[in-house]
Amino acid sequence: MDILEELRWRGLVADSTDAAELSRRVNAGPLTLYCGFDPTADSLHVGNLVPLLALRRFQMMGHCPIAVAGGATGMIGDPSGKSQERVLLTPEALSHNIACVKAQLARLLDFEAGANPALLLDNAQWTASVGYLDFLREVGKHFSVNMMVAKESVRARMEDRDTGISYTEFSYMLLQAFDFLVLNRDHGCELQIGGSDQWGTITAGTDLIRRKLGRSAHGLTLPLITNADGTKFGKTEKGAVWLDARRTSPYRFYQFWIHTDDRDVVRYLKFFTFLPEDAISNLEQQHLKNPGARPAHRALAAAVTELVHGPAALAEAMRASDILFGGELSGVGEATFQDLVGEVPTREIARTQLDGAGLPLVEVLVHAGLSPSKGQARKDIEAGGINVNNTRQTDTQRVLTTADLLFGKHLLLRKGKRTYAVVTAC
RNA sequence: GGGAGGAUACCGAAGUGGCCAAACGGGGUUGACUGUAAAUCAACUGGCUUACGCCUUCACAGGUUCGAAUCCUGUUCCUCCCA
Structure with a gap:
């Protein structure tokens, strides 16, 4: 099974450029791919886990992942999927966020892997020094505004006359396309992955590479995660579920996954864990047989908590959960408490x-x-x-x-x- | 520049002088049922208070009135129509 088949059975492919060609390419040998993460906060949240784990999945199949921290794009603001113009982050907040996000990315990828170590880059490295006029001549010339306006992320905002879209956010697509171009040129990166809201900017990148370098590059998007009850995934009453233990404690994190709706749990096992197909279908059977025991929920919570917070934190979160939800509290001793x-x-x-x-x-x-x-x-x-x-x-x-x-x-x-x-x- | 309409609680939306802390729906919290699930049903959903009650709220600032979310004046913002 190649990586695309792997992603497909997990339900992780929303869309991709020429599927046959991409599949031929992944089978021809290791390829380099990237995904960007914008530093909009000083921690990633559970939603970011999907593309991040996808990078890891590629790596596990022998490919080379590059995680890009959006030091440059973060200064602009991504209009995709946003109905409001964003407030620009201050440079101080941004550099703080980048440092934190980088640390989190670093924890979930393998930088030591022999043949295909992961790479962590900041797009400010190659963007910050480019002058405005050069950028317009080198990059801007290859984009037609007509095409940009037609992209969903921009069109949605153009149609909303109340909010509109600033020239700054309108330019976001060019910056991200430029990232892909640079990575393709300097690192041989042939594939960009991202959330399905990134489709427009990803194809902008493949187009730019074709025009500038005369090569073809690929894009693949991951689905937006939805809850069965129609609410937004990754949000609780208390707000987003963060990967940073200071924002969301491992116990809360573990509990978040335990509370997964029955209807979602098998999908989430596929999305958020590395468990193989047979293990997941086994859990599914157990779950169907005795949903009250919630074996699938436990496996999901354990796997994701361990991945993000490590085995020690998982053990503590599970111990606390067992004490509180395991039955009688009266027999609990002081040490356990x-x-x-x-x-x-x-x-x-x-x-x-x-x-x-x-x-x-x-x-x-x-x-x-x-x-x-x-x-x-x-x-x-x-x-x-x-x-x-x-x-x-x-x-x-x-x-x-x-x-x-x-x-x-x-x-x-x-x-x-x-x-x-x-x-x-x- | 001219004209018309609008701004109500977390969100949507009623309310056009006293019966308004403000209908209704959504969301949220809690309870029952369960499995730390879903669905369903019920209560609560501005603050303080055991309670009587008190206080702060209907864009903002003034005014009329015994009494204003409701009427008047000005200000800000939004929508639509005309130029």
Whole structure:
């Protein structure tokens, strides 16, 4: 099975340039391919995982991946799939973001692979020094505005008269095409991959290469990941799910995958793990036989968490999850409980506040971040959604004292079925 | 430059002097049922308060009135039509 067949059975091919020709090329020997990642934030999120893992999949089949951090394109803003003109990042924010994103890219690709090590580049390297006039003469001349306007990413914005599109974002396509040209020329890069919203800019690149260098290059897009219920993939109530542990803890990350809709879980195993076809269909069978045990969910969560955060963090996330969702909490000892501290969102509180009269539960809930305000905390209690040490609280007047501390030290708070927080007295 | 219409809570959208913290729908939170799933049903969904109630909100600033999201004046922004 070649890489294209591999991607195809996983459902990871949205579109590609001449499929027969591309397939001939991948079978002819290792090829170099690239994918760009724009530093719009100081961390990648789960959505970025799809193209990033695709690079890795190519690498595993012997091809050479290049991850490009968009130091240059990030200064412009990609209009694809955006309905609003973007606010430009400050140069400081941008360089901070690039450094962080680079570190994340570096963790998920193999730079030591003997014959086909991955490469990490920043497109500012070859773009920053090019003068405006040179760029217009060398690159701009090869683009027809008529063709650019016809591309979906631009057209959508042109049709929306409220927002429109700035000349800056309009130029994005040229910059990305220029990237592909440079990579093709200097690194023999023959293929660009990206999300399906990148189709227009990718083909702009292959066109430019044909015109400038007289060679053919390839493009392949990956599908947009959709949730079965129609919501946006990778978003929770608390916002995006990030790869950075400081933004999304490994425990939360693991839980995110555990919560996958049944209807999505097999697709996501294909999208987000390296598990082979038979392992996935085996999990699918198990899942269909006994969905309540959620074997597929567990495998998905474990695989992705390990990939992103490593085996140690995965073990901790699983241990915390087992303690909280594994059944009776009453038998949990102090040492086990200690595993939860820091995994589950944890806040500290001065022990003296619990002495004597104690502290109203509503205030503790706000402090722990489970309720946004005391009024809401009260409503949460009235709705029966608040548990302290796994006991439902029904009294909005409830006051917590040192007597409520587990092991003389911790409070285990829960809102709803699965949102936990620990408050530690010190 | 002229004319018409519009701006309401997280989003969409009612409301045209008191019964408006503001209908309804979506979203969100919680509960029941379950499997940390989905679907369904129910409650809640500006802040403070045990509650009576109080406070802040209907683009912004003033005004009329016992009383304004609703009327008047000015300002900002948007849409449409004419030039």
